[in-house]
Amino acid sequence: WxxxxxxxxxxxxxxxxxxxxxxxxxxxxxxDKHTPFGRFVEVMDACQFxxxxxxxxxxxxxxxxxx
Numbered sequence: 001w002x003x004x005x006x007x008x009x010x011x012x013x014x015x016x017x018x019x020x021x022x023x024x025x026x027x028x029x030x031x032d033k034h035t036p037f038g039r040f041v042e043v044m045d046a047c048q049f050x051x052x053x054x055x056x057x058x059x060x061x062x063x064x065x066x067x
Contacts, residue, residue, distance in 0.1 A: 003030070012046055019050035027052055032060040 001014050018025050029043055040057075047055055 008042065011043065015046050015050045015052060019052055023051065024054055025052070026054045026056060028056045028058055030058045030060065 001011060006014075015027075018027070027047055029040065031040060044055070047053075
């Protein structure tokens with residue numbers, strides 16, 4: 001959360017608070033190639049459960065901008 005790894009329970013609490021206080025807030029999911037796909041699905045499901053729809057996905061690969 002906010003650039004730091006977090007537990008599932010913490011993430012769910014934060015998403016619940018966000019859906020109450022700022023339901024239009026942009027949620028950006030950052031992940032790299034080592035992130036299990038199931039973890040991504042878990043986050044997307046949580047966002048859907050809390051009706052958060054302004055979601056972006058950022059992937060990272062150290063070779064992406066290599067010249």
